[in-house]
Amino acid sequence: EDQVTQSPEALRLQEGESSSLNCSYTVSGLRGLFWYRQDPGKGPEFLFTLYSAGEEKEKERLKATLTKKESFLHITAPKPEDSATYLCAVGGRDDKIIFGKGTRLHILP
Amino acid sequence: DAGVIQSPRHEVTEMGQEVTLRCKPISGHDYLFWYRQTMMRGLELLIYFNNNVPIDDSGMPEDRFSAKMPNASFSTLKIQPSEPRDSAVYFCASSFGLGGRSPLHFGNGTRLTVT
Numbered sequence: 001e002d003q004v005t006q007s008p009e010a011l012r013l014q015e016g017e018s019s020s021l022n023c024s025y026t027v028s029g030l031r032g033l034f035w036y037r038q039d040p041g042k043g044p045e046f047l048f049t050l051y052s053a054g055e056e057k058e059k060e061r062l063k064a065t066l067t068k069k070e071s072f073l074h075i076t077a078p079k080p081e082d083s084a085t086y087l088c089a090v091g092g093r094d095d096k097i098i099f100g101k102g103t104r105l106h107i108l109p
Numbered sequence: 110d111a112g113v114i115q116s117p118r119h120e121v122t123e124m125g126q127e128v129t130l131r132c133k134p135i136s137g138h139d140y141l142f143w144y145r146q147t148m149m150r151g152l153e154l155l156i157y158f159n160n161n162v163p164i165d166d167s168g169m170p171e172d173r174f175s176a177k178m179p180n181a182s183f184s185t186l187k188i189q190p191s192e193p194r195d196s197a198v199y200f201c202a203s204s205f206g207l208g209g210r211s212p213l214h215f216g217n218g219t220r221l222t223v224t
Binding site for chain 2 (some may be wrong): 031032033041042043044045046049051063087089091092093094095096097098099100102
């Protein structure tokens, strides 16, 4: 069965303090790995798609990387507005997209 | 495009009542997904459609839940009868292209409270 595990569950950082979020996955025939950002009271907002091991994508202070077993979301010099829940999801051969429980990130000014 | 539109945004109902949640996907998208989100279980996939046809409903908790997609621009998720444990935020999402490779676009959800 496809499974996504994210760690840590919650993370508090000082503004400017870089860190990484982890997403470990097992999936039958990975088609895509997705990162989303979710703000309170809103639906998840798409950030990145990664398709194969070794691929990297960047957007502002965020960089996502992928290996055969896990993905990392690196946050460089974060700002308070980066505070949100970050969700990882995988798409497999059966077209399903399965989500992890997310990492709640809080950036202190 | 207006994005995925869900209604209502909030629903409060009493146990035993019927609840209908509505979703309008992004025009041209051929996949539609229904998810439920709780603090304990995160985002759970309930059912998904491809070209208006239900493909996998194995995530639907029990027979009290049903979903339809009568056309490409409308879907409903119905709970009858509702129970307090159904309280959650229900999200609809749509995508275009090869399943599993295309990112989902989410609505802002319906927060359901069953008392």
